[in-house]
Structure formats: structure tokens, C-alpha cells
Amino acid sequence: xxxxxxxxxxxxxxxxxxxxxxxxxxxxxxxxxxxxxxxxxxxxxxxxxxxxxxxxxxxxxxxxxxxxxxxxxxxxxxxxxxxxxxxxxxxxxxxxxxxxxxxxxxxxxxxxxxxxxxxxxxxxxxxxxxxxxxx
Numbered sequence: 001x002x003x004x005x006x007x008x009x010x011x012x013x014x015x016x017x018x019x020x021x022x023x024x025x026x027x028x029x030x031x032x033x034x035x036x037x038x039x040x041x042x043x044x045x046x047x048x049x050x051x052x053x054x055x056x057x058x059x060x061x062x063x064x065x066x067x068x069x070x071x072x073x074x075x076x077x078x079x080x081x082x083x084x085x086x087x088x089x090x091x092x093x094x095x096x097x098x099x100x101x102x103x104x105x106x107x108x109x110x111x112x113x114x115x116x117x118x119x120x121x122x123x124x125x126x127x128x129x130x131x132x133x134x135x
Contacts, residue, residue: 017064017068017069020064021061021064021065024057024060024061025061027053027057028054028057028058031050031053031054031057032050032054034046034050035047035050035051035054066083
């Protein structure tokens with residue numbers, strides 16, 4: 001613990017951090033408004049670039065808040081990993097759930113068609129694979 005700051009230095013560091021967070025937030029708001037502008041609707045690369053920049057700035061803000069204000073940068077590596085690993089697992093789960101949801105959305109019409117089929121064979125009827133072919 002070699003580098004303790006004085007009260008005045010700590011206060012300056014907090015204000016510097018808050019200024020950085022405010023600047024990043026203003027940049028995110030500007031990019032969001034630019035994406036919503038009418039002139040940007042037809043230009044796909046502007047939409048994609050603004051979206052990527054918003055994601056990058058959001059991740060940077062989260063990193064900075066965790067590192068500086070939650071003091072994770074000053075902790076031992078084991079404690080930092082015990083906080084970061086569940087966060088990475090949460091991100092992985094979100095990606096997996098969105099992927100699964102997209103799969104179900106894409107196959108929704110087929111599912112609805114199958115739900116509409118009514119298979120009511122008579123007594124003693126034999127059901128074959130041809131009875132269930134959707135196509």
C-alpha cells in the first residue's frame with residue numbers, strides 16, 4: 001500500500017473520474033441521437049459504426065466504474081476474478097439466450113403450422129412418417 005493520496009488529491013481524482021464519465025455519457029447520447037436522425041436512416045454504415053461506438057463506450061464506462069469507484073483495481077487478483085468471472089458468464093448466457101430466441105423467432109411459422117395440424121386417425125389407423133411431413 002505504497003501510494004496513498006492526500007484528501008485533496010483524492011478529491012481531484014474523483015472529479016476527474018466524474019468528468020470522464022460525463023464526457024463518455026454525452027458522447028453516447030450524441031451517438032444515439034445521431035442514429036435516430038432522419039438523414040442517418042438510409043446510411044447503414046453510420047448506424048453500424050454508431051452502434052459499435054456506443055457498445056464500446058458503455059463497456060469502457062462499466063470497466064472504469066468497477067476499476068476506480070468500486071476499487072477493484074486495488075484488490076488482489078483472486079477477488080477481482082471472483083467478481084469478473086460471473087459477469088463474463090452472464091454475458092455468455094445473454095448471448096446464448098438471444099441466439100436461442102432468434103432461432104425460435106425464425107421457426108415460428110413452422111411451429112404454428114404444426115400446431116394447426118389435427119391428426120385424428122380412426123380406430124386402428126396406422127400413423128406413418130408421411131402423415132407428419134410439413135413442406
